[in-house]
Amino acid sequence: MIPAKIEPTSITAAIREKSEESIFDWFDLNKQSFYTLGWSYLGNQQQMEELFYQTIIKVHKELPRFKRETSFETWVTSIFIHICRKLSEDRSLLTRVETETRQDIFKALDQLKEYEKDAMVLTYVKGISKEEGAHLLQVSVEKMKELLFSGIQSLRNEMGDGSLYNGCKEYQKDYIDYLERTLDRPKKIDLEKHIYHCQECQADLATFQDVMLTLVNLTDRMEDLHVPSDFMENIKDRLAVKEKHRQQKNKKRIRKGFVFSGIFAILIGIEFFTGAFSKTYYTWSEKDQELRAFLEQDLGESLNLEAESNGVKIKIKSAIADEVQTLVFYEIEDTKEDNQYVMDAFDGVFVENDFEIMNTAAYPRYYPPDLEAAVNNEEKNVYQGRISLQPLTSDKGTIKLKITKLHKLIRDTSEKNGLVAYGGMESETGKWNFEIPVTKQPSVEYALDEETIVEGIPVRFDKLIIAPTATVLQYGINIEQREKRLDVINFNNLEVNNKKLKADSYGSSFLETTYDENWIPMQSHFDPLFGEKPKNINVQFESTYFTFEELKTIELDEIQEYPHTFEYAGSTMSIDKVEVGQPTKVVISNHENRSYESLNFEVIGEDESEIVSMEMDSEGVLVDKHGVEYNMNEPISYEEIEQPRHFITVFNTKLHPNTAGEKVVPKRLVIYGYNAMKYLDDVVKISVE
Structure with a gap:
């Protein structure tokens, strides 16, 4: 679906070229509308700054996926809402102080169901159309109207009014269109005739109207909610500090990389004599081939932490951390029925102490369900998978992982291992809490100096990073040609020392670094390469996406x-x-x-x-x-x-x-x-x- 506003390509072109700084400037121009939207979810200034800070970083990271099939503002709003939800869930983690001046209407909104609140806020605070709101929430326009109706009813009850009124259901669905004066004339006449003779509907509609007027008045009051003078400056300072810290870490990482490569041969020699039993043990005990490879290389340890809720047992098998990500391997068993469930790192999975131990500016990688794995076809009630979390900021830490939702896998019986539905269709809620000890493994970086021409556009290769969980290729795309721009490069594989590493279909992203103004920095992820110094590298292209x-x-x-x-x-x-x-x-x-x-x-x-x-x-x-x-x-x-x-x-x-x-x-x-x-x-x- 292509939604509401289609913006001229010059807007996003400028953002692509100026990267994070330009995204900040865009938010600075649009700060008032987003500030009022954020205030509907969050209760204090500290959270609001965190909201803008995280959104700017995430928009920058996700920009390669923006295909201009939607307006830039709509796309950004969807990211903004997602982070609003996360921060509102983690509100107590940021501060225990709740503003006393937060209006009762906001407190009532906080009690609504997630999608009801989203629909209300987008319509009456952000002021967007029902059609655009429906697109943002990925529902139909009719469903959007249902959410608004149920939200207003719930809000009416939360505010202590409406519980005694029961209008006729066949007419309630027309309340919003009638009060907004968009109801078709025949339906309008029919409703007015009915209300004239029905006292229940008169009272019901009157209290319903009162709540809508409260929301309209709220919108007027929100326009007077001014952004503090130092608000955007504080965010800009944080972005500057993050950039400085990143540059310092890169310098340290390069120095560590040279030291690590010097002693790596010694470590391999030691493993030859002392690791034989370890390799045999993991081959015998661990069925997950990918996790087994990490354990055999002594890059993690078996944890087998367990928690059970509503008859569903989750086992955290291990966690592998490096500069790229924190990879968590898990097993989910339905002890009551033959269901397979998976985790979604973006829905129902929270790290309670992420601001303390993790790089919140990084973006977790996406791993789709692995239905081809033999281990996931042995039992109908057991699934083994992995999720990616943000990388650690220190060498060691304990991740306080909170899981509240699992998504049910539904396989297509007509096609072996085909996936019909995942996420949003059926889910299981509960409370599964873990404390996961992790140690960050080192990475090795190698400078590259190669340039090629792709369909008439220069592409240069700058760096290869060999981390335990992924091999990362950093490169730049020239953007001097205005009439033709190379937006995305898809690689087939990366061949290092005659070993082919498969490209991650979801692993391309912008790179947060300082670059020549005529180049866009990018990076792509490939399968991990354990313990080898690259001597020769072949990059196999697959496709490109142009504007x-x-x-x-x-x-x-x-x-x-x-x-x-x-x-x-x-x-x-x-x-x-x-x-x-x-x-x-x-x-x-x-x-x-x-x-x-x-x-x-x-x-x-x-x-x-x-x-x-x-x-x-x-x-x-x-x-x-x-x-x-x-x-x-x-x-x-x-x-x-x-x-x-x-x-x-x-x-x-x-x-x-x-x-x-x-x-x-x-x-x-x-x-x-x-x-x-x-x-x-x-x-x-x-x-x-």
Whole structure:
């Protein structure tokens, strides 16, 4: 789905090029709206600073995944809300002081269910449309209305009003549209006739309206909530300190790396004589092959910490920590039924003391459920997996891990090991608490000095980091060409000393470092390489993702009939329909001769300020490297498709007016550019300094 506002590519292009500093500047310009949004979740200034600080860092880290299929502000808001939730859960960890001046309405909002509160805050505090709010929460517009209705009812009860009123259910669903004056006229007349004769609905609607007015008044009061004068400066200072600390750590790491590489041969020799029994023991006792490899290299220890809740037992088998991440291996057993559950590091998993022992600026890596592993196909009620947590800031520590939710795996019985649903479908809640001792293992860094050309764009390789849990390749992408930008490089593998290390499909990200202004720093993760000094390196490319800037304007008011075809970027496109109404609908399609995956465009009305938002639903097709198309309405295992490409074939656009009751008359279609994936098979040989 492509949501509300489509921003010109120049906005995100500038952010990409100026990196974290530019993201801070963007937040500085938009601080008021985000400050009021954050205050709806959090209770004090310290938490608010932490919220902005973490969001800026996470937006910077996640920017490679932003494909401009949504507005930048909407995408940032989704990240902002996610961190709001986390900090509101961990509120007591930051401070025990709760502001006395926090209004009763906020305290009542805090008691709502998570999605009810999100819907209320986004609509009545952030002030976004129901359509955009539905996209942010990944629900339908109807579900969004249901959340608002149930949220207002719950809020009414929390504030001590409404428990005695029971209106007719068939009319309650229309309360919000009626009070917001957006209800269709026939339904409006029917509701008013009913209310005239129904005293229960009169009282019910009146108290419902009181709560909505309280929310509207809250919005007005929130506009007077000023951002403290030193608020953004404090955050900027923290970012500067983090950058300085990172540079110092890099210098220390390089020095340690040379020392470590000098003594590594001695350690290997010792292991040859003393580690034979250890290797035999772990081969016999540990079924998880990846964990077994770490234990055999003496990079961690067996822990087997256990906790049980509601008949579900979790065992923490081991934890491996280094500069890249803290990798936690676990086993989950359903002792009552034949269910398999997995952990999601981003939902229901919290480190209570993360601000004390972990690098909160880092972002955990994502590991999808491993359904192919033999150990996960032996028993129907046991699953073994791993999650990534942030790396440690010190050499040793104890992780206080709190788990409140597990996600149920549902396999496709028609296709062996196929995954139908994971996360958001079915879950198990409970309380599983652990204290996990960890020791951070050292990493070795090697400077690289190699440059190549990828589809006409320079790419340079700067550093190779060999850590216990991953091999990391750091590189830079040149951004001097404005009309064509290389956004993402996907690697197939990294061959080191004739050993092929598979690339992590989810392991590419921006690198927090100081770079030449004409280069974007990136890094990609590969399988770990134990105890070897690289002599020769071959980098195998797989594909790249480009953004092309190619401006085209089509005057819609000059088109006599639809569908209307036109040529763009080597493809024949069609404007299938323009339907003026509430909202106005514009449908654009491209079913044949596709040369790109998606478009960056917007529709402009007669008065360029009359459109408050642009909502889009898209239809598409999944195509593998060989041109085979897959039905996206059926279960798909993306990992089994060779280098898939997702082509958007239909853009269903809805234009919402700035003024309620009016209609948007589209004047022109402006296409700013497009995104396209290119397959590669190049191999670059790199020398090690």
